[in-house]
Amino acid sequence: MNRITIALSKGRIFSETLPLLQAAGIRPLEDPESSRRLIIGTSRPDVSIIIVRASDVPTYVRYGAADLGVAGKDVLHEQGAEGVYQPLDLAIARCRMMVAVPADFDYASAVRQGARLRVATKYLKTAREHFAAKGVHVDLIKLYGSMELAPLVGLADAIVDLVSTGSTLRANNLIAVEDIMPVSARLIVNQAALKLKGAAIQPLIDAFAGAVQAEEAHAAD
Numbered sequence: 217m218n219r220i221t222i223a224l225s226k227g228r229i230f231s232e233t234l235p236l237l238q239a240a241g242i243r244p245l246e247d248p249e250s251s252r253r254l255i256i257g258t259s260r261p262d263v264s265i266i267i268v269r270a271s272d273v274p275t276y277v278r279y280g281a282a283d284l285g286v287a288g289k290d291v292l293h294e295q296g297a298e299g300v301y302q303p304l305d306l307a308i309a310r311c312r313m314m315v316a317v318p319a320d321f322d323y324a325s326a327v328r329q330g331a332r333l334r335v336a337t338k339y340l341k342t343a344r345e346h347f348a349a350k351g352v353h354v355d356l357i358k359l360y361g362s363m364e365l366a367p368l369v370g371l372a373d374a375i376v377d378l379v380s381t382g383s384t385l386r387a388n389n390l391i392a393v394e395d396i397m398p399v400s401a402r403l404i405v406n407q408a409a410l411k412l413k414g415a416a417i418q419p420l421i422d423a424f425a426g427a428v429q430a431e432e433a434h435a436a437d
């Protein structure tokens with residue numbers, strides 16, 4: 217029997233992947249939010265789930281420590297996705313990568329005047345590409361979280377971050393001024409694993425694809 221390992225991160229990605237797993241007949245035996253265990257068994261004896269940091273999912277899959285994983289496009293774009301297949305947009309964990317500034321900062325005129333902007337983000341590559349394409353000069357400041365704080369305390373003029381409802385921006389008196397890209401979570405698959413264990417992995421991909429299509433048909437109703 218081929219053993220299959222799926223890498224997931226806690227939180228949104230885990231909870232929104234649950235229905236897709238269910239469609240493949242896979243039910244985790246523990247809840248990673250309450251369990252400290254990092255390897256979780258499932259209702260299928262051949263399938264286990266490993267719990268890793270969202271930005272570590274591609275690494276586990278690239279090296280084959282996990283056969284499959286679910287990773288945000290934000291992470292895949294930032295890190296590159298060499299060595300992994302991306303067969304499916306799962307249409308979950310949807311949000312947008314955006315530039316945001318304090319509500320009283322005139323971003324458009326700063327850009328027009330060719331000002332050099334300080335931009336705080338955990339997405340250095342994505343931000344560098346975005347501002348280079350617009351010809352805007354930036355000093356990028358790497359942060360690991362809570363980017364929204366940076367402009368409030370004078371660390372940066374702007375941030376590049378993920379926005380879904382906009383409520384965190386509003387709560388901190390920030391406004392989105394540019395849309396960089398839509399983001400959703402993708403299924404990623406180790407290339408060698410797909411060749412060697414395709415008989416076990418392909419049906420999972422197909423079940424996920426079916427569940428995504430059913431969800432989209434339902435959403436269109």
Ligand code: ADP
Pocket residue numbers: 225226227228229269270271287288289290291309310311378379380381399400401
């Ligand atoms: P971290 O491990 O850095 O704390 P998060 O838990 O914040 O990561 O986010 C994990 C993944 O969930 C991100 O890579 C992204 O794809 C997605 N995500 C993050 N924020 C949002 C959001 N506001 N709405 C929808 N999806 C999001």
Ligand code: MG
Pocket residue numbers: none
């Ligand atoms: Mg987080």
